[in-house]
Amino acid sequence: MLTVDDDQAVSRAVARDLRRRYGQDYQVVRASAGADALDALRELKLRGGRVAVMLADYRMPQMNGVEFLEQAMDLFPHARRALLTAYADTDAAIQAINVVDVDHYLLKPWDPPEEKLYPVVDAMLESWQAAGDRDVDEVKVVGHRWSAPSYKIRDFLARNLVPYRWFAADEPEGRRLLDAAGAGPEAIPLVVTPDGQALAAPTSAEVAGVVGLSTAPVRDFYDLVIIGGGPAGLGAAVYGASEGLRTVLVERRAIGGQAGQSSRIENYLGFPDGVSGAQLTERARRQAGKFEAEVLTTRDVVALETRGPARVVRFNDGGELSAHSVIIATGVSYRPLVAPGVTKLTGCGVYYGSAATEGPACAGTDVYIVGGANSAGQAALFFSRYARSVTLLVRGDSLERSMSYYLIQQLAAVENIVVRTRCSVVEAHGDGHLETITVRDSKEGTTSTLPCGHLFVFIGAEPHTEWLDGAVCRDSRGFVRTGPDLLVDGQRPPGWDRDRDPFYLESSVPGVFAAGDVRANSVKRVASAVGEGAMAVTLVHKYLETG
Ligand SMILES: Cc1cc2nc3c(=O)[nH]c(=O)nc-3n(C[C@H](O)[C@H](O)[C@H](O)COP(=O)(O)OP(=O)(O)OC[C@H]3O[C@@H](n4cnc5c(N)ncnc54)[C@H](O)[C@@H]3O)c2cc1C
Numbered sequence: 001m002l003t004v005d006d007d008q009a010v011s012r013a014v015a016r017d018l019r020r021r022y023g024q025d026y027q028v029v030r031a032s033a034g035a036d037a038l039d040a041l042r043e044l045k046l047r048g049g050r051v052a053v054m055l056a057d058y059r060m061p062q063m064n065g066v067e068f069l070e071q072a073m074d075l076f077p078h079a080r081r082a083l084l085t086a087y088a089d090t091d092a093a094i095q096a097i098n099v100v101d102v103d104h105y106l107l108k109p110w111d112p113p114e115e116k117l118y119p120v121v122d123a124m125l126e127s128w129q130a131a132g133d134r135d136v137d138e139v140k141v142v143g144h145r146w147s148a149p150s151y152k153i154r155d156f157l158a159r160n161l162v163p164y165r166w167f168a169a170d171e172p173e174g175r176r177l178l179d180a181a182g183a184g185p186e187a188i189p190l191v192v193t194p195d196g197q198a199l200a201a202p203t204s205a206e207v208a209g210v211v212g213l214s215t216a217p218v219r220d221f222y223d224l225v226i227i228g229g230g231p232a233g234l235g236a237a238v239y240g241a242s243e244g245l246r247t248v249l250v251e252r253r254a255i256g257g258q259a260g261q262s263s264r265i266e267n268y269l270g271f272p273d274g275v276s277g278a279q280l281t282e283r284a285r286r287q288a289g290k291f292e293a294e295v296l297t298t299r300d301v302v303a304l305e306t307r308g309p310a311r312v313v314r315f316n317d318g319g320e321l322s323a324h325s326v327i328i329a330t331g332v333s334y335r336p337l338v339a340p341g342v343t344k345l346t347g348c349g350v351y352y353g354s355a356a357t358e359g360p361a362c363a364g365t366d367v368y369i370v371g372g373a374n375s376a377g378q379a380a381l382f383f384s385r386y387a388r389s390v391t392l393l394v395r396g397d398s399l400e401r402s403m404s405y406y407l408i409q410q411l412a413a414v415e416n417i418v419v420r421t422r423c424s425v426v427e428a429h430g431d432g433h434l435e436t437i438t439v440r441d442s443k444e445g446t447t448s449t450l451p452c453g454h455l456f457v458f459i460g461a462e463p464h465t466e467w468l469d470g471a472v473c474r475d476s477r478g479f480v481r482t483g484p485d486l487l488v489d490g491q492r493p494p495g496w497d498r499d500r501d502p503f504y505l506e507s508s509v510p511g512v513f514a515a516g517d518v519r520a521n522s523v524k525r526v527a528s529a530v531g532e533g534a535m536a537v538t539l540v541h542k543y544l545e546t547g
Pocket residue numbers: 227228229230231232233250251252253254255256257258259260261262263264265266267268299300301302329330331332333353354374375376378515516517518523524525526527529
């Protein structure tokens with residue numbers, strides 16, 4: 001446990017209080033300036049130590065508490081963080097929440113500590129232990145820079161918030177790891193676990209198994225199965241489990257969904273300075289875990305069946321899960337960019353979504369982004385921090401119709417971002433990785449081939465609900481119809497066997513609900529997805545009570 005406070009008396013008092021209660025199990029390290037505390041943390045890191053909790057005073061000379069925590073997080077990202085202040089300081093609180101995602105904000109003095117300090121530190125320790133602190137260097141991935149399978153593993157780990165260290169296979173440390181594992185080029189990507197297990201070219205499910213992500217259900221039967229781990233699914237998991245339902249959430253890739261890929265969500269209530277998708281996801285996952293919702297990853301649901309009162313979901317490996325009720329929260333995924341060369345280079349320079357893992361690799365290069373909606377605008381802002389230039393290729397005449405006003409203003413204010421309207425990518429070229437793209441400019445009537453190492457695609461989304469064919473009613477674009485949308489001229493949907501209308505978020509099968517982006521006519525926003533997840537749980541209760 002580390003505490004840093006420039007006031008010696010306070011610093012001693014904090015350390016004393018912490019040692020009194022936690023001294024048996026934890027070493028308490030005290031520093032009186034941010035720089036000294038960082039030195040102590042670096043030393044701990046080299047010695048292979050772990051840090052559970054950091055308590056930092058906000059108002060310190062040279063380096064304030066938020067600045068200190070920001071740097072300290074780079075060394076120990078899993079340590080729980082609290083900011084101390086002598087009086088209420090709203091600005092500091094907001095800054096701290098947004099910059100360093102503090103867990104608590106403690107007002108000094110905290111006498112008696114039994115009431116004001118220990119419950120807070122207990123909660124932080126509990127969440128640190130539950131998260132199973134893993135060192136950043138624990139999982140190692142050895143791969144090729146321009147290889148789709150290597151990218152897939154890195155993206156999977158990053159999106160599941162599993163810290164890992166990347167080694168290029170042609171660099172000395174990468175070669176050393178391959179040698180140590182007795183592996184040749186066919187083993188790439190190689191994943192090495194903290195306990196030294198080496199996995200050659202593993203699947204996502206195999207990686208999930210060794211990094212501590214659950215893939216198998218604990219029970220045979222649940223009250224509620226939630227399909228999809230985006231904001232709607234996570235919202236439903238938190239509300240379902242906290243209201244006593246035996247709840248399991250099944251996610252095929254990485255929890256967080258589309259929102260998990262967002263570099264900055266600016267309009268989610270309670271985060272006036274925005275919040276990154278990764279932060280929001282991490283908090284939601286902890287919250288769902290706290291209420292004991294089970295979360296299974298790398299399980300792809302491919303069918304839904306009704307067997308009497310049971311609702312059964314089937315996985316792609318043939319396994320099944322049964323429950324009284326189901327919430328479909330599978331969202332939408334990117335529409336593919338159809339142009340020669342694109343498919344072959346996907347993962348090797350062409351990426352769908354903002355692919356945050358690629359940020360550092362874009363340093364000093366010219367990046368292109370296809371799309372004119374908010375997601376493309378956010379990605380342009382994100383990559384402009386790394387790239388020499390970012391060009392947004394927009395098919396329409398202007399951004400006004402497709403992008404929020406605040407984002408258009410932000411893009412205009414960044415020097416290395418260029419917006420080109422009425423432009424589209426017509427071909428991608430490269431040998432093993434993307435090298436150039438051909439862009440048609442219909443305004444100028446020209447076609448040009450431009451050097452390009454990174455192309456990020458954001459061109460709208462589709463629900464991909466083909467697996468629900470014949471199971472529940474969907475609209476012409478595949479979105480799941482619910483509640484009043486199912487009534488045609490006052491008639492209930494075919495096969496409906498209850499003497500009531502479907503509840504508001506209920507599908508054409510009683511007890512099967514839809515929430516978030518996958519639902520027909522839903523509002524495509526994080527807040528509405530979370531809200532629908534919560535509302536669907538209320539309707540599940542109603543269904544369980546009344547049938
Ligand atoms: C880059 C980006 C930035 C955005 N920024 C904002 C913003 O600033 N503000 C805002 O309000 N909205 C924003 N959005 C939109 C917002 O993220 C979505 O509206 C929201 O995520 C929808 O949540 P959802 O849970 O319904 O679906 P999703 O987030 O799409 O999650 C669905 C999940 O279901 C999983 N899944 C799908 N099919 C299956 C299956 N068969 N089996 C198992 N799992 C499955 C998927 O892998 C996915 O994780 C942004 C979107 C993107 C892409």
